[in-house]
Amino acid sequence: MDESRTHQHVDPQQCADYLEQIVYFIDNELAEADCAAVRVHLDTCNPCLEKxxxxxxxxxxxxxxxxxxxxxxxxxxxxxxxxxxQVRITEG
Known part of the structure; x- marks a missing residue:
């Protein structure tokens, strides 16, 4: 296994935060600084890269x-x- 992609230094909440951004990253809807942070994370976290x-x-x-x-x-x-x-919403 490639040790450069281990996930030991990242807590699960940090991964969850990056995973929430992946859809926006794929669609190029993140600011460049956020894109760079996601790229760095993906380069160091194999489970997130797979997702x-x-x-x-x-x-x-x-x-x-x-x-x-x-x-x-x-x-x-x-x-x-x-x-x-729509009718139910307006009547509700």
Whole structure:
């Protein structure tokens, strides 16, 4: 095992904080300083790197799968459900 990627010096809460930022990091929605901090953490924490790789792969698969439009019947059912929820919210 590559000892440079061990996770011994990082507490679980710190990893949790970085993992919350991974989605924003993947989408390039973090400030450069935050991106640099996430990169450094990923370079030193194999468990977080694995979770990052998984999240990135899932986002890529979902993006490829979402390239075709939903069937008209499905779109109509979704829109009807949204309107029902909106009515309940405004009446509630």
């Amino acid at each position: 990052y790789d998984l999240e990135r792969t899932v986002k890529q698969v979902v993006a490829r799968s979402c390239s075709e439009p939903a069937p008209a019947e499905l779109r109509e059912r979704v829109m009807l459900r949204i309107r029902e929820v």
